Amino acid sequence: MDRQADELILESLRQGSYDAFDALYMRYAPHVEAFAFCMLKNRSEAEDLAHDIFLKIWETRESIVHIRSFRSYLFRMTKNAVFDIFEHKSVQTRYRQRLLHVEELLTDDLSAKVATEDLMMIINMAVEQMPRQRQQIFRLSRYEGLSHQEIAQQLGISPKTVEYHIGRALAELKKIIGLIAFFF
Incomplete structure (x- = not known):
């Protein structure tokens, strides 16, 4: 044409x-x-x-x-x-990747039984109980998707410090999730 x-x-x-x-x-x-x-x-x-x-x-x-x-x-x-x-x-x-971070902390059986909203509330409460620097590092990593290097630069700390706090935060959350699993 x-x-x-x-x-x-x-x-x-x-x-x-x-x-x-x-x-x-x-x-x-x-x-x-x-x-x-x-x-x-x-x-x-x-x-x-x-x-x-x-x-x-x-x-x-x-x-x-x-x-x-x-x-x-x-x-x-x-x-x-x-x-x-x-x-x-x-x-x-x-969005799916962010949900996977939460799912990594859960077993399939538990995730089917605990409402996502309740679980997110518990995780947020647990994060709020962490030391301020650990909270900040965890949120930058898991909620904003920044790398350890980016977090270290933004906060003026070493990447090893970031790695330490992420590890401790995940360990605390896994412990809480394990305790929740007891009830189901």
Whole structure:
């Protein structure tokens, strides 16, 4: 499809033509889906992404003006949507990693019996009972994900001191978790 034909179809689309939308969809959706699939490696996500992009085009059809190349416009939309999915997955991964820190302290049996909220409350209470420096180091490590070196630099202490306090904090938490396990 050449640029002039795209411009005519886009003009009809701006005026609400379903036929123009169908023409764009039939011509370009397979390309959007194929590109998304190459990036995401998931057919269902790629299909959803293509549908979402064309839904957005339909919803914003009146504001689609001065597009020099519909293909370039579509590529930018697709690329941005793929990046959004990657970023969302990254946030999910970071969240799961934080949960894994808690799960490392639990046995499967105990984690099934103790509500996560209660457990987090107990862990937070235990952390609050630790010496101030140990609290701070533990929170920077486990809640903010800083490395031992980053914590040492931020607090002006040696990495060995950070390592010592992390070890002591984990030992205290494991002891508490062990005591909780007694009741279950």
